[in-house]
Amino acid sequence: MSVQAASPATHHKDHTGARIGMWLFLFTEILLFGGLFLLYSVYRSTFPEDFHYAATHLDTLVGTANTLILLTSSLTVVLAIAALRRNNRKLCTIMLSVTILAGLLFMVNKYFEWHHKFDIGLYPNSKELLRRAPGENLFYGLYFAMTGIHALHVIIGLGVLSVMLWIVAHKPKKTITVGPLQSDRLSLVEDQRGAVWTHEGEGEIAEAVVTLVYKSNEEINDDTWSKLENSGLYWHLVDVIWIFLFPLLYLIT
Amino acid sequence: MSNTADPVSYLDYQGRHKGILGWILSTDHKRIGILYMISMLSFFGVGVILGLLMRIELLMPGMTIVTPRVYNSLFTLHGMIMIFLFIIPGLPAVFGNFFLPLQIGAEDVAFPRLNLASWWIYMLGAAVALTSLFVGGGAPDTGWTFYVPYSVRSGTNVTLAVTGAFILGFSSILTGINFITTIHRLRAPGMSFTRMPLFVWTLYSTAWIQILATPVLAITLLLVIAERTLGLGLFDPAKGGDPILYQHLFWIYSHPAVYIMILPGMGVVSEIIPTFARKDIFGYKAIAISSLLIAFVGYLVWGHHMFTSGISDTARWIFSLLTFLVAIPSGIKIFNWVATLYKGSIDLRPPFLFTLTFIFLFSIGGLTGLVTGALATDVHVHDTYFVVGHFHYVMFGGTGMAFLAALLYWWPKMFGIMYNEKWIWRSWAFIFVGFNMLYFPMLIQGWMGHPRRYYDYVPRFHATHIVATVGSWVLVTGLLIFAITLFRSFKSRVPAPSNPWGGRTLEWTTTSPPPLLNFTQIPTVTRGPYEPAPTPTGGETS
Structure with missing residues (x-):
């Protein structure tokens, strides 16, 4: 039909290619944390008692709450993608907002958790930590390094999702x-x-x-959807890494 | 050759921006390749000057021109610049960028904007690394390996230098992701994996190492920064940490990085040999798969850098065995290259001359590698000049010569002009003689027990140091003649035909220099990369 032939949908974007690229990037992120997991496993096997003892001082309640928050946000980001696929921009906007709020809530919890640690003198190179057994110092060193770099990823993820929210909510038809x-x-x-x-x-x-x-919602439908899906993949990565950090740091006591 | 029917070349194409902006903001993979080439050759020049200064310092025992502190900074910076700024990104970023899409019949890489971003990130990393020379506590003096505990305690600008290396890693990762996606998604119709040129195969293997190894370096460098700024203590024995773990993490990246450096060089050689032997390559699949094997086994041999660091005998034994395994795929390549030459109609032109030099020098590098890979001998030569000699034979004699060969092979395609072959021959004579004068004495010195990185030495090493230093002057003279010859080609502007060497891969089917989108029509591939085109005369495609 000539109407379709005249339609401007001449996209050359390769969405499969974009997804391949994103997955490859996620591999690199996992390997980045892989270095830390390697250090963790070596030091845990060297100082099992110290790690055991130090882990009992982490706040399991806050950790659990944050795990639930992140898991829920992973759900909402999937719902946002599904909503956009059904061309429901409003629902997509809501779901993305919920995801971002959950991410922020995670960071607030993290802030209070770290703040409490600093208050009782547990921070890198602190007198209190150096006074304790070497394994405990290493545990907290890894704790700050791992959760710190993870938090950095949460912040980056929040930035990416915020940009996506702006695009979905503001791009005119x-x-x-x-x-x-x-x-x-x-x-x-x-x-x-x-x-x-x-x-x-x-x-x-x-x-x-x-x-x-x-x-039409042309831009939203094709490009934006692909971008949102890749942003969602990144957010899942943030979530998955936390799922490994949580038991390693909080639960094995 | 330019005739009226030819499309506008990428060099003349007028895009959105003019002048220099048309280059530094261009997403054209060919322009980005040239950008990388200019920046890298500049850094290479700086690295050469630092190396020259080191050699002059070593000309006489005791202080010659610089203090010990400065000497430490010299070898650190020489290593950092040559490794992180030149030889790791070198071939993939310059020739990979330029020729990967051309060789697989694509219009560009999969993510052109990301490609440009990679160059900018590279330049940012370089700027940060070079800033460390001039501010704060002065140039870093830890050696390019940043070994703890000294890198944590050194009062010099290690933090900034490490940050620079961290940023450069990003550029490397993004380029790797880009190339893998390009190879999977953008091959021309009929270009199956087994019809890809071997250079593309090596880029593919390299890209996987870049992706799988670089993040480990990233986290390691981040931890060094954290050690210096926060004092986490993860590598500090006083706080319970283990410095050996740093070495493990560092070499988990930095050994595979050695294969990032050499694999594309082997790819270039695999391109040049069939062209100048006028033959299809011998053992195409074996060479292609050996690249993947090198990438895979190379990932598992990092421990051989730590034979004297205090790791268990079992670990040393296993790492030594795995190290020897790398010799198998490397040998497969060398034998297949030589078999390609057998009964070929050899045309000894400059690119081929440097390729033969590669095989010769790289073989010396490879064989001395077996000496350092064997436990018993390594304990003897570890941390001596033997390792320095071995490394330069592999990296300069291998990757460096491949880089020069690639420049000569693809120069007509990149700029559409020919260079003066006679002067390249002359430069080669200087380079070859100078190279061996410079690095072979190092093998002897190391064997006699001269430790590397030492500022001063005992008189019995004086003679060999003099030979090496004079050799460095001869080598640099050769490199200068080489560079001037290429520069002069811009002045004489002898136009290059689209296929000056009789190459059979796709980049020779388009004009020299290629148009913006590489081909006037996306080619359809019906044969292997080095098979002759089925023309009645049996000649090569023209």
């Missing part, structure tokens, strides 16, 4: 004028992408020539 076209081809009202085709101009459709106005 794209309006493209096509035509003039022959009126006998105006059978299409809504195409598969959910784009709405309306006619503009004075005349009725019955008239010979009208101008078509193409209103």
Whole structure:
């Protein structure tokens, strides 16, 4: 149909390629933390008692709360992606906002947790830590390094999701004028992408020539969706790493 | 050759920006390749000057031109600049960027903007690393390996230098991701994996190492920064930490990095040999797979840098065995190259001359590598000039010569001009003689027990030091002649045909220099990369 041939959907973007690139990047992130996990396992096997004792002083309640918060945010980011796929921008906006709020809540908890540690004199190179057994110093060294770098990733993730939220919420509908076209081809009202085709101009459709106005969420549908999915993948990575940090630091006591 | 039907070349194409902005903001993979080339060769020049200064210092025992502190900074910076700024990113970033899309019949890499960002990140990392020379406590003096505990205690600018290396790692990772995605997604119709040129295969293997190894260096360097600024104590024995773990983490990256450096060089050699032997490559699949094998086994041999660091005998034994395994895929390559030459119609032109030099020098480097890989001999030569000699034979004699060969091979394609071959021959004579005068004495000195990185030495090493220092002057003279010859080609502007060497890979089917989107029409591939085109005359494609 000539209406579709005239539609501006000539994207050369390779979304599969983008996803491959994202997955490869996630590999590198896992290897980044891999170095820390390596140090953790070596030092844990060297100082099992010290690690055991030091871990009992971490606040399991806050850790559990943060785990639940992050897991929930992973759910909401998936819902946001699904909503966008169904072209429901409002729901997508809400779900993204919830995800970002959850991330912020995680950071607030983290802040209080670290603050408490600093208050009782537990911070890198503190007198209190150096007074304790070497394994405890290493445990807290790893604790700050691992949760610190993880928190950095949470912040980056929040930045990425905020940009995505802005894009989804603010990008205006794209309006493209096509035509003039022959009126006998105006059978299409809504195409598969959910784009709405309306006619503009004075005349009725019955008239010979009208101008078509193409209103669509084109950018949202293709590119934005791919970007949001990749941002979601990154957010899942943040979540998955926390799922490993939580038992290693808080639960094995 | 330019005729009226040719499309506008990428050099003349007028994009959104003019002048220098048209280069530093261009997402064209060819322009980015040239950007990398200019920046890298500049850094290489700085590294050469630092090396020259070191050699002059070693000309006489005792102080010659610099103090011991400065000497320590000299070898640290020479290593940092040559390794992180030149030889690790070198071939992939320059020739990989330029020729990967051309060789697989693509218009560009998968993520052109990310590609440009990689260059900017590279420049940022370089700027940070070089800033460490001039501010604060002065240039770092730890050696390029940043071994703890000294790197934590040194009053020099280690933090800034390490940050620079960390940023450079990002650039490396992003380039790796870009290349893998490009190879998987953008091959021309008919370009199956087994029809890819061997240079692409090595870029593919290299990209995987870049992705899998660089993050480990990133976290290690971050921890060094944390040690220096926060005092976590993870590597400090006084606080319970273990400095050996630093060495493990460092070499888990830095040994595979050695293969990041050499694999693309082997790829270049695999391109040049069939072209100048006028033959299909012998053992295509064996060479292709040996690249992946080197990448894989190379990931598991880092412990051989730590034979004298105090690791268990079992670990030393296993690492030594794995190290010897790397010799198998490397040998596969060398034998297949030589077999390609057998009964070939050899055309001894400059790119091929440097390729043969590569094989010769790299073989010496490889064989001395077996000496350092064997436990018994390594304990004797560890941390001596033998290792320095071995490393330079592999890296300069290997990757460096491959870099020069690649420059000569692809120069006509990149700029559409030919250079003066006679002067390249002359430069080669200087380079070859100077190289061996400079590095072979190091092997002898090391064997006699001269430790590396020493500022002063006993008189019995004086003669060999004089030979090496004079050799460095000869070598630099050769490099200068080489550079001037290439520069002069811009002045004489002898136009290059689209296929001056009779190459059979796709980059020779387009114009020299190529148009913005590489091909006027995306090619369809129907044969292996080095098979002759099925023309009635049996000649090469032109």
